[in-house]
Amino acid sequence: MATRNPPVPTAGAPAPTSGAPRDAYVIGGNRIPFARAGGKYSRASNQEMFTAALEGLVARYGLQGERLGEVVGGAVLKHARDFNLVRESVLGSSLSAQTPAYDLQQACATGLEAAIAVSNKIRLGQVESGVAGGSDTVSDAPIAVSEGLRRALLEASHAKTFGARVKAFGSVRPSDLAPLTPSTDEPRTGLSMGEHQAITTARWGITREAQDALALASHEHLAAAWDAGFFDDLVTPHRGLVRDQNLRADSSLEKLARLKPVYGKRLGGSPDDSGHRDGPEPTMTAGNSTPLTDGASTVLLGSREWASERNLPLLARVVDAETAAVDYVHGHEGLLMAPAHAVPRLLARNGLMLGDLDFYEIHEAFASTVLTTLAAWEDDEYCRTELGLDGRLGSIDRGRLNVTGSSLAAGHPFAATGGRIVATAAKLVARKAAETGGTTRALISVCAAGGLGVAMILESVHSTDATA
Amino acid sequence: MRVETLPAVPGLGGLYGKGLAASGRLMMTRRLPGGGASDLALPDVAYRVAGVATGDDAAPGAVGSAAHLARYAQVVGEAPSEHLPAGYLHVLGFPLATALMVRGDFPLSLLGMVHLANAVSLVRPVRLGDTLEVRAWAQDLRPHRKGVQVDLVTEISVERTDDERAAGVGLPATTFAYRGVSTYLAKGTRLPDDSAGRTPEAHRDTGRDAQTFQPPLPTARWSLDGGTGRAYAAVSGDRNPIHTSALGAKAFGFPRAIAHGMYTAARALAESGAGRGETYDWTVSFAKPALLPSTVDVAIRPAADASARGRQDVEQVEAPVPDGAGDPRTGLTYVAWDRAGRPHLSGRVAPRP
Numbered sequence: 001m002a003t004r005n006p007p008v009p010t011a012g013a014p015a016p017t018s019g020a021p022r023d024a025y026v027i028g029g030n031r032i033p034f035a036r037a038g039g040k041y042s043r044a045s046n047q048e049m050f051t052a053a054l055e056g057l058v059a060r061y062g063l064q065g066e067r068l069g070e071v072v073g074g075a076v077l078k079h080a081r082d083f084n085l086v087r088e089s090v091l092g093s094s095l096s097a098q099t100p101a102y103d104l105q106q107a108c109a110t111g112l113e114a115a116i117a118v119s120n121k122i123r124l125g126q127v128e129s130g131v132a133g134g135s136d137t138v139s140d141a142p143i144a145v146s147e148g149l150r151r152a153l154l155e156a157s158h159a160k161t162f163g164a165r166v167k168a169f170g171s172v173r174p175s176d177l178a179p180l181t182p183s184t185d186e187p188r189t190g191l192s193m194g195e196h197q198a199i200t201t202a203r204w205g206i207t208r209e210a211q212d213a214l215a216l217a218s219h220e221h222l223a224a225a226w227d228a229g230f231f232d233d234l235v236t237p238h239r240g241l242v243r244d245q246n247l248r249a250d251s252s253l254e255k256l257a258r259l260k261p262v263y264g265k266r267l268g269g270s271p272d273d274s275g276h277r278d279g280p281e282p283t284m285t286a287g288n289s290t291p292l293t294d295g296a297s298t299v300l301l302g303s304r305e306w307a308s309e310r311n312l313p314l315l316a317r318v319v320d321a322e323t324a325a326v327d328y329v330h331g332h333e334g335l336l337m338a339p340a341h342a343v344p345r346l347l348a349r350n351g352l353m354l355g356d357l358d359f360y361e362i363h364e365a366f367a368s369t370v371l372t373t374l375a376a377w378e379d380d381e382y383c384r385t386e387l388g389l390d391g392r393l394g395s396i397d398r399g400r401l402n403v404t405g406s407s408l409a410a411g412h413p414f415a416a417t418g419g420r421i422v423a424t425a426a427k428l429v430a431r432k433a434a435e436t437g438g439t440t441r442a443l444i445s446v447c448a449a450g451g452l453g454v455a456m457i458l459e460s461v462h463s464t465d466a467t468a
Numbered sequence: 469m470r471v472e473t474l475p476a477v478p479g480l481g482g483l484y485g486k487g488l489a490a491s492g493r494l495m496m497t498r499r500l501p502g503g504g505a506s507d508l509a510l511p512d513v514a515y516r517v518a519g520v521a522t523g524d525d526a527a528p529g530a531v532g533s534a535a536h537l538a539r540y541a542q543v544v545g546e547a548p549s550e551h552l553p554a555g556y557l558h559v560l561g562f563p564l565a566t567a568l569m570v571r572g573d574f575p576l577s578l579l580g581m582v583h584l585a586n587a588v589s590l591v592r593p594v595r596l597g598d599t600l601e602v603r604a605w606a607q608d609l610r611p612h613r614k615g616v617q618v619d620l621v622t623e624i625s626v627e628r629t630d631d632e633r634a635a636g637v638g639l640p641a642t643t644f645a646y647r648g649v650s651t652y653l654a655k656g657t658r659l660p661d662d663s664a665g666r667t668p669e670a671h672r673d674t675g676r677d678a679q680t681f682q683p684p685l686p687t688a689r690w691s692l693d694g695g696t697g698r699a700y701a702a703v704s705g706d707r708n709p710i711h712t713s714a715l716g717a718k719a720f721g722f723p724r725a726i727a728h729g730m731y732t733a734a735r736a737l738a739e740s741g742a743g744r745g746e747t748y749d750w751t752v753s754f755a756k757p758a759l760l761p762s763t764v765d766v767a768i769r770p771a772a773d774a775s776a777r778g779r780q781d782v783e784q785v786e787a788p789v790p791d792g793a794g795d796p797r798t799g800l801t802y803v804a805w806d807r808a809g810r811p812h813l814s815g816r817v818a819p820r821p
Contacts, residue, residue: 147542
């Protein structure tokens with residue numbers, strides 16, 4: 001039971017690029033500002049938001065009437081009627097109606113996995129161009145009926161006589177009439193994502209102070225990037241929102257320190273009458289955890305030839321990507337620790353060291369998610385026993401981490417986060433390469449429900465041919 | 469031991485009425501505290517029911533039918549399957565064990581009896597469509613710090629099909645599939661040779677003081693709503709009022725209804741996952757009952773992980789070790805506790821070697 005697969009060394013695996021016919025490039029991105037749940041987009045559907053982000057992308061890159069190779073995206077909280085969410089959004093956009101589309105869903109990694117899917121088709125020559133993205137709304141989330149009522153409704157719809165239809169409802173109890181709202185609880189554990197992360201935080205001994213400092217840095221970096229105009233060509237205003245609504249430019253360590261913990265309060269049992277508790281002190285607050293958010297994002301990808309024909313820029317080459325999953329159900333690994341596994345495999349396959357990256361875009365599901373991941377890579381024993389490495393993966397230069405802010409400040413509309421990060425990272429490497437003339441690389445990692453994690457490496461395009 | 473064959477598995481509702489009457493009779497004849505030594509003997513009889521149908525041959529919606537199994541699976545969180553999980557086999561055999569406990573010559577009162585522990589071995593898979601033979605008997609009456617404990621044993625075998633019988637002349641008529649041992653405590657009753665329950669053996673079974681329990685980091689959380697007892701009562705047939713109504717629970721000294729111990733154990737079994745395999749051992753020891761509604765923290769970990777980390781999530785009360793139980797470092801151990809960090813139950817699920 002629960003047998004442990006021995007860690008598989010990956011350093012010897014062949015690089016997939018060796019056999020790939022050609023490269024896929026990030027050309028640009030567009031998103032709408034992210035809104036706090038119940039905020040500016042409280043009446044906006046996923047389809048409206050994804051269409052808005054897509055339409056902004058079309059306008060920015062002059063794609064009206066174009067037949068793209070495909071548009072791929074999805075939403076985590078999805079209505080049954082949205083079975084073809086992305087295709088419906090394409091039909092509502094000014095792209096050619098002949099642009100195919102499909103929905104993809106991998107929890108919070110939906111957007112990044114969509115970018116992998118599109119770039120792989122480009123690399124194989126199956127498509128010349130494509131859009132990857134995602135949308136999510138907590139404000140317009142689906143509400144389901146209870147299992148008892150659902151069973152009765154199904155039985156009634158299959159019943160052949162009036163009497164049988166009435167009988168089908170006989171089993172419905174008053175409690176069955178309460179609606180079911182979506183939750184972020186893991187189905188197999190009943191623990192919310194925050195509670196899972198509180199356990200991982202306790203196991204790694206991440207302090208409240210370190211989490212608050214990371215949260216503050218996220219707000220400061222995002223505010224500075226907005227002020228510097230970094231997002232001017234990455235974001236299209238929507239429904240009166242011009243900046244990410246969750247951003248608090250005036251946040252401070254003092255303000256963050258005043259917030260009460262919201263997760264991990266039960267670990268080790270409640271405090272006794274004298275306030276003594278046996279378990280670890282709870283450290284995760286609303287300030288160092290990502291709030292529920294609404295929004296949508298898109299990324300335009302293409303082959304060099306396709307971009308060249310349209311005189312579009314090449315921001316970054318998609319080097320490679322890796323998806324990992326961890327055994328969290330019985331507590332062997334933390335729910336959100338899969339990126340810690342994906343990244344070393346990705347680096348090894350591409351002959352890179354952790355320090356070879358110029359930018360680290362680590363999705364801030366919680367401040368402690370980033371910190372536990374970094375702590376894991378610095379832990380010699382963990383890296384040997386759990387990751388199958390010879391020793392610690394290493395430390396990163398914190399000055400290269402989430403330099404224009406991340407989800408703690410911007411918010412995290414689940415499926416929209418991947419697109420936000422890919423576009424940001426591509427622009428960062430393009431800008432730095434233009435300044436320095438050298439090769440610049442960014443590492444992206446996104447954790448997701450179900451113990452999933454996705455990582456990607458982007459690399460700058462040589463300056464002489466960055467604009468094809 | 470004499471084997472008495474019953475025509476069918478009796479209904480629990482009638483048995484509870486009979487149990488109530490028998491308990492009253494026991495009180496009237498003062499066979500409880502201070503009763504004579506000769507009275508505290510278990511009936512020397514095993515009940516047997518053959519030809520218990522499951523699947524399409526079971527009565528529609530009755531225990532053993534596909535629809536009933538599906539309802540059970542939904543309540544305890546088992547993955548939908550044509551296999552009868554061990555918790556379901558416990559439900560199937562429970563009325564026969566109860567029938568023994570309400571016999572006039574059973575020396576302990578069913579009412580207020582406390583379920584201490586359960587040890588189950590599923591040695592071959594049982595599927596919908598199998599025809600079963602169920603046997604139950606009581607054994608091993610012995611002292612406990614707070615009274616007398618007794619084991620109720622239920623065994624389930626799968627009857628061979630006509631084809632199998634035709635093919636294998638001389639084969640036994642059934643193959644053994646399941647053995648469950650439920651340990652109950654009758655408080656206040658004393659065995660004559662129990663010098664007031666001060667034997668070391670009696671103390672051993674109560675395990676460590678709950679005060680020494682340190683909750684480990686949880687791996688799961690159960691939000692048990694107020695209807696949990698009624699939901700499990702509906703699929704198990706165990707409609708003991710302490711599980712289904714606050715009023716019924718108050719009559720027995722609980723502030724609110726309490727979850728069925730076997731519901732929590734069955735849920736831990738379900739959440740041990742596919743790694744338990746098709747045949748497994750499953751033990752549970754019950755500590756403090758879980759009040760309804762309540763939120764229960766749970767740690768279900770590979771035994772190897774648990775011992776490597778020196779976790780203290782081992783049993784509070786030692787459950788009997790199932791026959792043929794393998795290496796204690798295999799399988800999963802589980803423990804569940806309340807908001808204040810007091811344990812509800814603990815146990816182990818291990819694939820059979």
